[in-house]
Amino acid sequence: MLVQGFYFLFFGGLATAVFVTEMAVAMVPRAFSVSLCGASLLALLIGAWRLHRVKSLGVEWTRSVRCLLIASVLLVYLFPFLWAWRQVPQNPYFCCHGLAFLAMLMLTMMALSVTSAALERALGRKGLTWQMVLCLVSTVVVQLAPFSRLAYLLIVGALHGEDTVMWLQVGVAHLHPFWVTLSLLPFTLALSLAWTAKDIALDLLVGDKP
Secondary structure (H helix, E strand, O other): OOOHHHHHHHHHHHHHHHHHHHHHHHHOOOHHHHHHHHHHHHHHHHHHHHHHOOOOOOOHHHHHHHHHHHHHHHHHEEEHHHHHHHHHHHHHHHHHHHHHHHHHHHHHHHHHHHHHHHHHHHOOOOOOOHHHHHHHHHHHHHHHHHHEEEEEEHHHHHHHHHHHHHHHHHHOOOOOEEEEEEHHHHHHHHHHHHHHHHHHHHOOOOOOOO
């Protein structure tokens, strides 16, 4: 279950980041982006559920996996609001919930990094701890802090009847490629941790076989 869970989380997280970015910033998203994004979110949820069923790795593991599962459920719940925000960008209710989805995606990646490091520590290792700390710090500094300011501006714009999706697209279009790449660093670190955790779980599985 560990190997399958991390496989689902890695590929689900990768696909979610791609299709959510397209839905949020593309002028005209492809028609199948919504269904593919929904499928990738479902993969995240399945992966979190698979990990949640593993109960033998200690208290830290159990708590971190529970947080990851809750974050994945909230992500799936908020996804329809992201789609609705694209359709009615002037609606403050959809805008707030769409922004909550984007924030929850960042928090889910943080929970994924904590869970990946918790697996290694449960097995008596500590090599991923520094990478987890780097992922958490970079998410707060590079993603959540600027996003909080952006979310405030978009909500104010929605309250005044502005096209907030267009604002978001214009803002991203004027970003320097360096800042765009830097903003993706936390996602890269989180997915790298998940892939490494998958390798650790696979080594554990192979080691258990005669």
